[in-house]
Amino acid sequence: MKPWREIAIPHTDVLKGIFLQAEFAADITAVQSGKAVHEYQDAKAFFERTYITEGMRLLLTQVVQRLSGKGGEPVIQLQTAFGGGKTHTMLAVLHLASRTCPLSDLQGVPTLVEKAGLMDVPQAKVAVIDGTAHAPGQAWKRGRTTIKTLWGELAWQLGGSDGFAMVKESDANGTSPGKDVLRQLLEAHAPCVVLIDELARYIGQFEEGKSFSGGTYDSNLSFVQSLTEAVKLVPSAVLLGSLPDSAPPSSGDRGKLAIKALEHLFGRVQALWKPVATEEAFEIVRRRLFEPIKDLTARDAVCRAFADAYVTEGAKLPSETQEGRYFDRLTQAYPIHPEVFDRLYEDWSTIDDFQRTRGVLKLMAKVIARLWNSDNKDLLILPGSLPLASGDVRNEMTYLLPQGWEAVIEKDIDGDRAETTELEGKEPRFGQVNAARRVARTLFLGTAPSCVATKPGIRGLDRGRVLLGCLQPGQTTAVYADALGRLADRLHYLNSSGDKTVDTTRFWFDTRANLRREMEDRKRRFDLKTDVRKRIEDVVKKLFASVPPFDGVHVFTPHADVPDDSALRLVVLAPENAFTKDDPRPATDAVLEHLRSHGGQPRHRANRLIFLAADRQVLSRLQDATRVALAWASIVKDVAEGGLNIDQIQRRQAEKEADAASAVVPRAARECFKWLLCPVQDDPTVTKPTIESFPLNTTSGNAPGELERVCRENELVIETWSPIHLRVKLKELYWKADKPAVGAMAFWEDSLRYLYLPRLKSREVLAAVVRTGASSRDFFGTAYGQTGGKFDGFQFGEGAVSLDDTLLLIEPEAARQYVVGQQKLIVETPPKTDGDNGKTTTTREETVTGGSDKILNGNAGVSTTKAKSFRGSAEVSATLAKSKLNTIADEVIALLASDPHATIRITLEIDAEFPNGASDTVKRGVSENATSLGFKTKDWE
Structure with a gap:
């Protein structure tokens, strides 16, 4: 038996790796303008590579009947899924109608015409309206003629300047020319074909209520309606319009509305369009990628050997391989195995944006080129033959998949560093037939799409379908079954549904390693x-x-x-x-x-x-x-x-x-x-x-x-504050005409409570700002109490103040007035006898400096005896006890203890009265706590 490469020879563009360039040239506007590559520009070459599917045959039959004036549908809508072959079908109509060669040169067409009951098909004028070629707000040139609208373009393509003259006025003002004018235009240039592609994209650009040089949204829809009605009135005119089966996400609301409106105007002729069947895809791919097969005997020998090998293995393989017609499938698909097509059309086509025809062609062109250049000697191109180690092939198969598949291929499936390659190097019986790589490639082709496809179903391939993707005549399934078992235990990204030794077990690749599946299952156990x-x-x-x-x-x-x-x-x-x-x-x-x-x-x-x-x-x-x-x-x-x-x-x-x-x-x-x-x-x-x-x-x-x-x-917490801000708050909320002083601790307590006051980090922040402010006369005066109209310990601008419960902050103007009042006081001290000379001395006591009520004594320079002891007592409010006692400890006791020679004894007395009697709970708790804290007395009466 000969390998596929000796029987089926790829086209030159496939072997040279330029097939994709030709595919991208399959553009109807490029062909109509004469700018496409030869395979698409030349009618004879085009039909040599085109397989006329059942759907295309029905459509072309309608076209040839219409152009011959023998009936046929006047308006045909092509509405297919992405990659459904509508562009190729419209190209077939264009070449058939505008051919310059005899009809007999167009492969497959004479038979079609004969079955339609015709002898010949007249050549016809063809107008191509491409919705992506022009913008609604931009005019374009045809020779010296400026064209603004689609109807102007249609008239020019059909009749040149004479045809354009029929719609010149409508083109200038952007209004639809109407059914009668369009009918006259079509009649003057019949037989004729109008091909409209991507019209929804053009009309969807018109904004509601706005007029462009290309007309308006409504005038363009009116043109389409008039055109479809005019075509029906001209027996040898036919209109083909293509519409997507759904609006792309980028089209916006106007695009979606345009599609709905055009669907209504065109009407649907669903019976004329059938999607490409898998068996038809066999012939499409062969025509587009391979030269005609000349040695049919060698082809049949290979296909027969495969069919016989499948029968020999029996139940180990899928049931369809045991049927006699599977041989026919092999010959139809040759040199590509039918399983490759089945996986691409059944699994990969469920992925969004995968093109059923062009996507398969692009992929297989790269696969064939790589296999040819690497001197592949397989009898057929099987799923296990796919050269995933090749960057071009790998990229083509992973660009529609989620991130992570390249790592899966490199680590587990194919390549010099893959686990499969290492396993084949250690196990000669696997290495002789590349068993590990073939199994892994087959699993990838059959299971990778399931991670993104929306099609419901059981995930993975069973053992029989894996073997079908690998086995060739002269081999046994045992080596591949053993390789599958070894890989199931070894590979990081290969998963299985159960016992790996059971034939019904299913296997699949995933971008997550095996343990990730366990992790995903466990994730659900943890409650939020x-x-x-x-x-x-x-x-x-x-x-x-x-x-x-x-x-x-x-x-x-x-x-x-x-x-x-x-x-x-x-x-x-x-x-x-x-x-x-x-x-x-x-x-x-x-x-x-x-x-x-x-x-x-x-x-x-x-x-x-x-x-x-x-x-x-x-x-x-x-x-x-x-x-x-x-x-x-x-x-x-x-x-x-x-x-x-x-x-x-x-x-x-x-x-x-x-x-x-x-x-x-x-x-x-x-x-x-x-x-x-x-x-x-x-x-x-x-x-x-x-x-x-x-x-x-x-x-x-x-x-x-x-x-x-x-x-x-953002000053959400104040760590350092300015006295001016404190003064502003005191003036705004506290100081009144009849109450010019406020307790500093009252402000602190309020700042803990009220959200309209600053949020100070701690009491020390307030203490610091009070000390700073007290050293100036700009902000406030201070005192440690007030008796009648007299401030005790009054200071104004001298600083050295301590923040406690008695500290008052005095409005600065009130403090100034208080200083002035004190300066006016002249106090006469009683006569005093000088002990040395017996003279009586009168000393005037005045407040004249510092702005305080401090007495300047005539004997101020005389030294006094140092104090030997200090006794102090203070009443503490129960609600402020914690804060007050901390303050006393910090600012009094700590200062006394700073003298290392001082002996300090502190006694705390608590006197609590209960008019209604203390509860047993309070009594028991206080007694127990007092005992544990070492109280000397803890009596209840």
Whole structure:
């Protein structure tokens, strides 16, 4: 038996690798203008390579009858799927009508004409209207004539300047010429053919209500309607129009409307068009790719040997191979095996954008060229023959598939580094017939489309169909069956549906390795509200473990568990409260709930909370990444505990995948939790706060640092404040004509509570701004109390103040007036006797410097005895006890303890009265706590 290469010789353009250039030249406008390559430009050469399918035969019969005035459909609509062969059919009509050679030179046409009951077909004028050739708003030239519309173009192509004169006025003003004018035009140049291609693209460009040089949307539809009606009135005129079976996604609303309108105007002649059958595709491909086969005896011998080998193997192969007609399929498809066509037309054609005719031709042209140049000696071109190691072939087969298939081919299927090649090198019985590569290639051809195809069905190939794609006469299926079993255990991307030794087991390739299927199955076990949420919570806690300037971070914490105190706190909202600009309510409602409530009680210090929320659009990716990490971790755990039996390669892969998936989750969490939500209230009279959102940059720096930057730059948290801002707030909200002084701690407490006040990082920020402001007379005066009209410890511009419960901040003008009043006081001190000379001295006591009420004594220069002890007591409000006692410890006790020689004893006295009697719970709790804290007395009366 001879190999295919000695019986079927490819066309020169296939062997030279220039077939695709000729395919792209299959353009009706290029042929009509004389610019196509010879195979498409010359009518004789075109029909030599064209197989007249049943659909084309029916259509051409209608055309020849119409041109001969013997009936036939006047208007034919070609509406086919992508790659359905309509362009090739229209080219056949063009060449048949406008031929310059005898009808007998057009292969296949004389028989067709004879069956139509005709002796000859008259030559006819042909006008080609290509919707992609012109734009609605641009005129074009035909010689010296300027043409603006499709009807102007039609008239020019049919009758030159004389024909154009018939529609000149309509062309100039963009209005349809009407049915009568078009009928006269067609009659004057009959017999004639009008071929309209891509018309929907042209009409879809017209905007509603706008007029272009090419007319309007309505005038173009009116032209189409008038033309179809005019053609029906001219017995030897025929119109063919092509429409896509659906609007492409890029066409827009106008394009879709145009298709619907044109469908209505053309009408459908469905019976005239049949899609290419698989058996017809055999002959199409052979004509287009191969020279005519001369040695039919050698061809039949090969096909008979294959058919006999299939019968010998019996039930090991698909049932159709046992039928006698399978020999006929082999001869029809020769030199390509029918299984190749079956997989391409049944499986690959379900992929969007795969062209049934041109796509197959492009692929097989590259396959044939590669096999020819590599001196392939197979008897037929089988699925197992496909040279996937070739870049051209591999690219042609993967460009419509999702990302990742090139890696699958290189690692598992074909090439110097593929597992199949390595296996064949180790196993001579596989290497002798390339068994491993043939099995893998067959599986790829038969299963790769299932990862993207929308066609429902059982995935994968069974063992018999895999063997059919590999077996040649003189071989047995055993070697390929063994290779399949070895590959099922070895390859990373080959999957199976069950026991690999059972004939009904199905095998398929996937871009995901075997364990990925296990991982995908396990992903579904993890619940979003429990497992996934808990893992995300743990990751976010680590991500925001310490976030300056916040004193505490609360991740997915209910409002009852977020303390209501003076500490600055970041609250990370739960995933169900994710945020988006378009729908912020789930997040903002959660923020408002935290601001209002502290468990069952109202929250008092709402201005100490800032919130961080997830981006809802990114949340699903984070949840998926978390599920993947949980799934891989469970696989690794089960492998370690013996619950999952895999090989070492898979184990290492699982561990690697688990580590990678675990590393993805923090990055995904960083990208997801990106919205800083800050409640604000510009006006004290507004009851409901506004929630402002600030996006975090998820790609720069670390998460806490980025969060701190956003807080600082947007002044969400004040770490350093200016006295002028404090003065503005005091003047705006606190100082009144009858009350020019306010307690500094009252302002601090209010800043914890009210959203219209600044959110200071800590009390020290207020203490620092008070100290700075107190050293100037521009901002406020200070005092440590007020008795009647007198300020105790009054200072104005001297600084050295301490922030405590007694500190007052005095409006600066009131402080100035107070200074003036004090300066006017002249106090006469009682007469004093000088102990040395017995003289009586009168000293005037005045307040004249520093702006304070400090007395300048005449004896100020005399040194006084140093104090030996200090005793102090203070009443502390129970509600401020924690803050007050901390302040006393920091600002009094610590100062006393700074003297290393001082002996300090501190006694705390608590006097509590209960008018209605203390409850047993309070009594028991206080007694137990007092005992544990070492109280000397703890008596109840």
